[in-house]
Amino acid sequence: MTAIPTCPEEFHIFDTSLRDGAQQEGLRLTVADKLKIAVYLDELGVTFIEGGWPGASPSDTQFFAEAAQVLDLRTSKLVAFGATRRPGGSASTDVLTRALVDAGTDYVCIVAKSHDEHVIRALRTTLEENLEMIRDTVTFLINEGKHVFVDCEHFFDGYRANPAYALSVVRTASEAGAEVVVLCDTNGGMLPSWMGDIVSAAAQTGANLGVHCHNDTACAVANTMAAVEAGVMHVQGTFNGYGERTGNADLSALIPNLQLKFGWELLPPERLSEITRVAHAIALVAHQPLLGRQPYVGQSSFAHKAGLHASAIKVDPNLYQHIDPALVGNDLRMLISDMAGRANIQIKGEQLGIDLSDRELAARITDKVKAKEAEGYSYESSDASFEMLLRQELGILDYPIQVHSWRVLSEERDGDTITEATVKLTAKGERQMVVGEGNGPVNALDMALRKAVATAYPEVAEFELTDYRVRILDEGHGTDATVRTLIDTSWRGETWTTVGVGTNVIEASWEALLDAIVYGIFTHIASD
Numbered sequence: 001m002t003a004i005p006t007c008p009e010e011f012h013i014f015d016t017s018l019r020d021g022a023q024q025e026g027l028r029l030t031v032a033d034k035l036k037i038a039v040y041l042d043e044l045g046v047t048f049i050e051g052g053w054p055g056a057s058p059s060d061t062q063f064f065a066e067a068a069q070v071l072d073l074r075t076s077k078l079v080a081f082g083a084t085r086r087p088g089g090s091a092s093t094d095v096l097t098r099a100l101v102d103a104g105t106d107y108v109c110i111v112a113k114s115h116d117e118h119v120i121r122a123l124r125t126t127l128e129e130n131l132e133m134i135r136d137t138v139t140f141l142i143n144e145g146k147h148v149f150v151d152c153e154h155f156f157d158g159y160r161a162n163p164a165y166a167l168s169v170v171r172t173a174s175e176a177g178a179e180v181v182v183l184c185d186t187n188g189g190m191l192p193s194w195m196g197d198i199v200s201a202a203a204q205t206g207a208n209l210g211v212h213c214h215n216d217t218a219c220a221v222a223n224t225m226a227a228v229e230a231g232v233m234h235v236q237g238t239f240n241g242y243g244e245r246t247g248n249a250d251l252s253a254l255i256p257n258l259q260l261k262f263g264w265e266l267l268p269p270e271r272l273s274e275i276t277r278v279a280h281a282i283a284l285v286a287h288q289p290l291l292g293r294q295p296y297v298g299q300s301s302f303a304h305k306a307g308l309h310a311s312a313i314k315v316d317p318n319l320y321q322h323i324d325p326a327l328v329g330n331d332l333r334m335l336i337s338d339m340a341g342r343a344n345i346q347i348k349g350e351q352l353g354i355d356l357s358d359r360e361l362a363a364r365i366t367d368k369v370k371a372k373e374a375e376g377y378s379y380e381s382s383d384a385s386f387e388m389l390l391r392q393e394l395g396i397l398d399y400p401i402q403v404h405s406w407r408v409l410s411e412e413r414d415g416d417t418i419t420e421a422t423v424k425l426t427a428k429g430e431r432q433m434v435v436g437e438g439n440g441p442v443n444a445l446d447m448a449l450r451k452a453v454a455t456a457y458p459e460v461a462e463f464e465l466t467d468y469r470v471r472i473l474d475e476g477h478g479t480d481a482t483v484r485t486l487i488d489t490s491w492r493g494e495t496w497t498t499v500g501v502g503t504n505v506i507e508a509s510w511e512a513l514l515d516a517i518v519y520g521i522f523t524h525i526a527s528d
């Protein structure tokens with residue numbers, strides 16, 4: 001095994017979620033969103049937050065103006081992004097360079113071309129003029145009192161095409177006073193084993209080096225780690241890997257990798273344990289669902305489904321996890337499914353405070369789960385229904401309501417569809433018959449059921465059906481297919497999921513609805 005590198009005396013975590021992250025298709029951040037995310041990043045403690053490109057868009061200019069007024073960053077420093085001046089001009093008169101100065105940050109990061117072909121064909125200037133643009137812009141910004149970083153765009157591809165020119169760009173930026181020269185894998189085509197030699201060659205210039213990797217080969221984090229092993233002292237990335245095309249190096253994986261695998265204390269442990277919360281909070285602001293299988297911070301990162309895994313986890317959780325999830329603020333989760341063995345059921349029982357140590361009892365429940373899963377039930381996505389099944393099997397589920405009958409009618413009257421449901425039940429000894437109307441049969445049943453139960457349990461009126469999903473289980477059967485319905489119910493910050501299965505979608509929905517109400521009553525409302 002190669003030796004673990006030691007942490008450089010100065011090491012930067014440079015977050016570009018608000019700049020390169022915002023270059024992701026479908027991601028649109030308002031100024032208010034950016035300000036919120038900047039606060040999360042500062043609380044976590046990244047070294048730098050790149051806020052955007054002032055002058056390129058009015059909202060980025062506004063972001064820096066507002067940030068100066070309202071952001072009180074405690075641990076991070078704000079960076080404004082820009083580019084070298086235009087060819088043939090002067091940095092002192094370039095409109096965008098002026099906007100960079102006016103952004104008012106102490107730190108700026110400018111992008112410079114480092115691939116000869118890009119200079120000639122995209123920038124349409126000479127190789128020498130490109131070096132002059134870098135020299136002029138860095139010098140100008142330093143004279144304006146800025147700390148300057150230079151992003152060498154297409155550095156790795158440029159090095160492979162013309163190493164001498166790519167290195168001359170690094171040298172020019174460093175000699176002009178850039179505090180870090182960042183080697184960018186702009187097209188994201190590199191592989192980890194290709195990084196080390198190129199970074200080492202760039203280090204010969206004497207520049208302080210950083211790295212900025214895109215994820216087009218799914219190697220952005222690995223490439224960044226390889227560059228770190230080769231000696232860079234500054235890593236750029238984004239939270240949840242947002243970024244142009246396939247994204248950037250994901251800081252929610254990169255930071256734990258550096259801290260927990262290399263043993264570098266980049267963040268105090270109590271801040272590292274906030275990283276899952278921060279990744280989710282940023283995803284929420286960005287309106288991007290966070291992938292369950294996102295390393296370290298995803299909901300499934302420490303979720304165990306297979307029976308063999310669970311049986312070893314019962315002995316010691318570390319037998320089947322690479323770190324203690326608490327270190328990154330995540331949790332071990334035990335999933336119940338047709339792949340479960342006794343151990344999954346016993347661990348889940350323990351988490352629910354139900355003793356299932358008896359082998360025969362655990363085996364009976366395992367068989368029951370497998371049989372129900374074969375019918376189409378899915379307990380890994382419906383914890384509440386699993387708990388009800390468990391309690392039913394153990395005879396410890398006191399049904400708070402008894403349903404006598406239900407029906408639902410939909411009719412078209414004068415062009416309008418009217419849907420009405422009737423539910424008859426007994427709750428706390430009182431017989432109820434309630435009619436509910438809704439914009440469809442499931443909605444009408446939900447209304448009638450909750451109204452009927454609410455006379456005995458008034459809190460049920462506040463239960464909210466927050467999600468309803470229907471999945472056809474035997475495609476090809478057409479309208480007589482078996483369906484699975486999953487219902488999320490929320491109340492006072494708690495959410496639980498229940499499942500129903502059947503060839504009749506309304507019956508399957510009713511099963512999930514009824515379980516949702518019953519579960520909510522016995523777990524959240526004191527029964528008397």
Ligand SMILES: CC(=O)SCCNC(=O)CCNC(=O)[C@H](O)C(C)(C)COP(=O)(O)OP(=O)(O)OC[C@H]1O[C@@H](n2cnc3c(N)ncnc32)[C@H](O)[C@@H]1OP(=O)(O)O
Nearest residue numbers: 053055056057083084085086087111112113122123153186
């Ligand atoms: C690798 C990266 O992701 S870097 C970040 C890229 N981010 C963005 O591009 C987002 C914000 N960009 C913008 O709003 C616009 O592109 C602006 C304001 C920067 C420029 O807009 P426009 O003036 O309309 O020019 P346009 O976008 O068509 O072309 C960019 C120009 O910058 C030049 N340019 C490209 N790279 C550089 C550089 N490193 N230094 C100086 N000039 C550059 C191009 O040659 C082109 O010049 P041209 O106008 O003579 O053709």
Ligand SMILES: CC(=O)C(=O)O
Nearest residue numbers: 111151153154184186
């Ligand atoms: C600078 C930058 O975003 C890149 O080269 O990808």
